[in-house]
Structure formats: structure tokens, C-alpha cells
Amino acid sequence: MKNTLLHxxxxxxxxxxxxxxxxxxxxxxxxxxxxxxxxxxxxVGIADISYLGTLSLTGEDRAKFLHRLISNNVxxxxxxxxxxxxxxxxxxxxxxxxxxxxxxxxxxxSTAPENTENVFTELDKYIxxxxxxxxxxxxxxxxxxxYGPKSTELVQSVLNVxxxxxxxxxxSLFCEFDQQRIACVESNTVGECGYHLYISTDKLxxxxxxxxxxxxxxVPIGWDALESLRIxxxxxxxxxxxxxSVIPLEAELEHAIDFEKGCYIGQEIVARMKYRGHPNRxxxxxxxxxxxxxxxxxxxxxxxxxxxxVTSSAxxxxxxxxxxxxxxxxxxxxxxxxxxxxTSEGRVNGTVVGLPxxxxxx
Numbered sequence: 001m002k003n004t005l006l007h008x009x010x011x012x013x014x015x016x017x018x019x020x021x022x023x024x025x026x027x028x029x030x031x032x033x034x035x036x037x038x039x040x041x042x043x044v045g046i047a048d049i050s051y052l053g054t055l056s057l058t059g060e061d062r063a064k065f066l067h068r069l070i071s072n073n074v075x076x077x078x079x080x081x082x083x084x085x086x087x088x089x090x091x092x093x094x095x096x097x098x099x100x101x102x103x104x105x106x107x108x109x110s111t112a113p114e115n116t117e118n119v120f121t122e123l124d125k126y127i128x129x130x131x132x133x134x135x136x137x138x139x140x141x142x143x144x145x146x147y148g149p150k151s152t153e154l155v156q157s158v159l160n161v162x163x164x165x166x167x168x169x170x171x172s173l174f175c176e177f178d179q180q181r182i183a184c185v186e187s188n189t190v191g192e193c194g195y196h197l198y199i200s201t202d203k204l205x206x207x208x209x210x211x212x213x214x215x216x217x218x219v220p221i222g223w224d225a226l227e228s229l230r231i232x233x234x235x236x237x238x239x240x241x242x243x244x245s246v247i248p249l250e251a252e253l254e255h256a257i258d259f260e261k262g263c264y265i266g267q268e269i270v271a272r273m274k275y276r277g278h279p280n281r282x283x284x285x286x287x288x289x290x291x292x293x294x295x296x297x298x299x300x301x302x303x304x305x306x307x308x309x310v311t312s313s314a315x316x317x318x319x320x321x322x323x324x325x326x327x328x329x330x331x332x333x334x335x336x337x338x339x340x341x342x343t344s345e346g347r348v349n350g351t352v353v354g355l356p357x358x359x360x361x362x
Contacts, residue, residue, distance in 0.1 A: 006050070014031075016222070021113045030219075040190060045146075052113055053115060054137045065127070068264055081171050092248075097236075108198075144211065145197075147190050149193060167184075169186050172185040241325055241327075286324040286350040288321060309327060339351075
């Protein structure tokens, strides 16, 4: 299994490790999931996210090339801007989702670690006469996430930079840290104000230590708390909510699609669903009337009729009960619809809710 470059530091902090994203040995807890979760909701937490896949496109044609392949606008973005997009099959199914960051001399893509190779292969096969060079930068670039209501204060203090509070989602600014250039990208993946800090791997440990030393309330966050935060915020993840059997509109990813940009791979299917039809199923939240979380792929019923399946589940410290994300047929997508989830010990009841979960609001 792979370790991130901060593995030894996490060991010294007493982290518990487990395999995640197929072959990454990641810190899943430092203290306990609920405490780490609440630290992000109430104050600030930092997490090592260097396992995420990072790809770089350079060359004069990079924006034009990427624009015609993915679902969101690229050519209309200026340096420092960014967005969220999907890469689709010609049948409109999701190969990968990604964050797109426009830097001065390159475009960077951040995607799920299990998708890095797929994204590289899919993009590379379309490079024919374009002036584009594609590379995987995961091993050269470290990344730390800072999330929570105090995240802006922490990052501005450590990086000696101002103006982060006005930075739109997926937009970035560059500054200097320890004589290295660092990219600070706004991210609300967990539903709180937050930033992804990208820096060369040789400075990653220094950045982590500076962030940890910046205040008594800075808490290291493991993967399990990031997952419960993500589910509470209703943010879909590749490998759970997003797979190659899902069309973006089923996951309500309209913000990942520019319907005015013209052709891209899978565009015809997505446009037809948008303007001439509707999805037969939609991603929804489920509040569970039980003590335990649900297994992925557990079947969802409405009476005797099977109407969907669970994609992710976690305990919500905000609601003080288990919650889940799942796909359900459109007839049971309304707020308050009652459903049943199949478990090994029989069915448990649940209530369909909109996302993000209430009383938490992103």
C-alpha cells in the first residue's frame, strides 16, 4: 500500500491507519471521529489530502483541448479561476469528476486517486495535433486541506496573505511560503469554509508543522471524519455516489455542466435528459431510524417496491443519528418520503431529505 509523505508525522500524532481508495494507507483517526468532525464544524481542522490525484496540462492549446472534452467551461476561465467538472463516456456516464484550476502557465486537475490513471488515459488518447502536454503530478505536489469557520484566519496567518474570504469556490491565489510558491484554492467539500493548499513535496512537512503550531485549537483530521463531514454536506464522491453507471443529472451535478458551451463527450445524452426528459432516480439524503450506519449498496424499498440503494453512510454528530446518501426513484424523492433499508437483520425505516442535511446547512 502507498503512504503519504506525512505518514511518519501522523504516526507520531497517534493516528490509526486503514486502507482507503483501494491502495492508500491513510490516517483514518487521530483521536475519535466525532471530536474531529465537531472541530471542523466549530473551529478548524487540517487534513493530509496528498493522496488525491493531480494532473497537469501545459502547452498553448491546453484550455481549448480540455474545453472540448469535459462538461464544464474551461476557455472562459481566467488565471486564478476554476470550477468543478465531469469527464463522461459517449453515453453520458461518469468516468471521473474533477476540480479544474487555471494557473498562469498550466491547468491542474484534482480527481479521486483511483481515477488518476483513467483520467490520464482518457485525455491522452485525444492529444493528436494539439500543443498539449499531460502529466501526473501526484508524487511531486503535496496537498493539505484546512476546513472550518476559523480556516481563513489560520491560513492567512500562516501564509501571511490577505483576501481569502472573498475567494470564490475553486478559485485560487498564489503566495510565498518558506521560499516556495504555494497555491491556495478555496474548497467547500465538507460544507464549511475551507482551502486546499498545494505545495512541492519537499515543503509539505514544514507547512503541516506550521499549521499545527499556529494555534491551540488546530486539530488534525482523519479520513473517517472527512467522510462524515462530506456526507453531512451532501457532497458526492467518486466510488460511492459517482460511478460509471451514473449520469451527472442523476447526482444533481448541474453545477458541473455548462449547458451553453456546445459539444463535449457525452453532451448529447446530458442535454437530452435536461431539456426533453428527466432522471428516473436522484441522489438524496436519508435520516435513518436505527443505531447503526448502513452498508454501501443496501437496497432501499418503498413498501414492497425496490426504489434505490445506499451509496454512503455515516453517523452525523449534528443530527445525533446515522445518515446516508443514496439514489431513489423520483416518486420518493420528496422531502419526508418514508422508505425502508434492507439489512442483514431485517429492514429499518428512514426518511428522505434534501441535501445538505438539516439542521446543518452548507
